[in-house]
Amino acid sequence: MTAEVLILHTGGTIGMVPGPNGLAPAPGLQQRIEQQLGSSLALLPSFDLLEISPLIDSADLTPGHWQQLAALLAEHWDGYRGFIILHGTDTMAYSAAALSFMLGASERNVLLTGSQVPLGLPRSDAVAHLQAALQLAAGPRLGNVGLVFNNRLLNGSRLRKVSSQQFQAFDTPNAAPLAELNIRPLLHRERLLGERVASRHPREAAALNFQPGAVAMLCLHPSMPTALYDAVLADNNCKAVVLQSFGAGNIPSRDPAFNAFIKRAAARDKVVVNVTQCLQGGISPGAYAASAGLQEQGVLDGGDMTPEAAFCKLHWLLAGGRDTAAVIRDWALNLSDERTQL
Numbered sequence: 001m002t003a004e005v006l007i008l009h010t011g012g013t014i015g016m017v018p019g020p021n022g023l024a025p026a027p028g029l030q031q032r033i034e035q036q037l038g039s040s041l042a043l044l045p046s047f048d049l050l051e052i053s054p055l056i057d058s059a060d061l062t063p064g065h066w067q068q069l070a071a072l073l074a075e076h077w078d079g080y081r082g083f084i085i086l087h088g089t090d091t092m093a094y095s096a097a098a099l100s101f102m103l104g105a106s107e108r109n110v111l112l113t114g115s116q117v118p119l120g121l122p123r124s125d126a127v128a129h130l131q132a133a134l135q136l137a138a139g140p141r142l143g144n145v146g147l148v149f150n151n152r153l154l155n156g157s158r159l160r161k162v163s164s165q166q167f168q169a170f171d172t173p174n175a176a177p178l179a180e181l182n183i184r185p186l187l188h189r190e191r192l193l194g195e196r197v198a199s200r201h202p203r204e205a206a207a208l209n210f211q212p213g214a215v216a217m218l219c220l221h222p223s224m225p226t227a228l229y230d231a232v233l234a235d236n237n238c239k240a241v242v243l244q245s246f247g248a249g250n251i252p253s254r255d256p257a258f259n260a261f262i263k264r265a266a267a268r269d270k271v272v273v274n275v276t277q278c279l280q281g282g283i284s285p286g287a288y289a290a291s292a293g294l295q296e297q298g299v300l301d302g303g304d305m306t307p308e309a310a311f312c313k314l315h316w317l318l319a320g321g322r323d324t325a326a327v328i329r330d331w332a333l334n335l336s337d338e339r340t341q342l
């Protein structure tokens with residue numbers, strides 16, 4: 001073992017530098033970390049750093065990147081005590097959820113972090129995030145794939161990016177933080193995955209077959225253009241849909257185009273999952289007449305899962321080669337505390 005922690009740099013603001021068109025990813029982060037963390041490095045766990053190529057703004061994330069991360073984790077799994085994934089904040093919630101499903105109650109600590117201001121620029125939040133992530137990654141087993149951000153450790157399968165401006169950029173609106181990283185860190189052990197769910201070796205994830213475009217998201221709004229429904233139905237690549245419904249799970253029940261969409265999706269073997277577009281609270285099937293009958297028509301209950309987690313769970317289930325019936329069966333599994341258990 002050369003170092004305790006392996007840092008995988010994927011891109012994102014944390015490692016960006018200002019350029020002619022704005023902030024852009026730049027290689028050579030190891031040197032900049034050494035400069036910026038300075039003398040604190042002697043007090044922190046040792047690390048190696050690998051950069052994926054090309055480094056990306058996380059707005060360019062694809063399911064292929066999850067596969068790439070799984071392969072890197074599998075390759076280096078036995079060589080390090082823990083892993084840090086440096087990632088852009090824009091799609092952090094997706095990658096954190098995807099990794100949560102891939103690893104379950106992970107045998108090794110896998111933590112994501114990033115920043116709102118690049119490392120080395122005035123008022124950057126990057127140094128504190130890196131320092132905290134290094135300490136946690138090399139520490140006792142957490143189980144959860146977690147996000148270290150703004151003095152908190154959050155469950156990776158529950159995340160939402162809630163601010164493009166504030167240093168508190170992330171929240172888990174339906175779950176409490178796993179740890180508060182105060183002067184003395186306060187770890188809520190009872191909130192960790194522990195033995196409640198299975199752990200999976202990243203080798204399994206590396207062997208999955210994530211398909212780009214396999215899952216679509218439809219965010220309902222008044223008077224949806226029917227072309228949106230038609231496009232999803234016509235795309236044979238698209239095997240599942242995350243329906244972001246109103247409030248407690250309600251849909252435009254008087255709209256013939258919507259009702260036809262649900263029927264035709266089932267007829268074409270597409271899995272539809274219902275989650276709320278509200279930030280907090282989840283759906284309550286049966287609470288309103290407007291959503292009655294959805295479950296009878298085969299629409300799956302997404303509970304209080306985030307749209308990002310529902311999207312990634314469907315991708316993960318499909319990447320394992322499951323047919324529609326198996327996706328529907330395994331949708332109910334608790335893989336990483338991604339929803340509140342009833």
Ligand code: ASN
Pocket residue numbers: 011012013014056057058059087088089090091114115116117
């Ligand atoms: N656009 C950046 C990214 O997601 C935002 C960030 O990292 N703060 O890569």
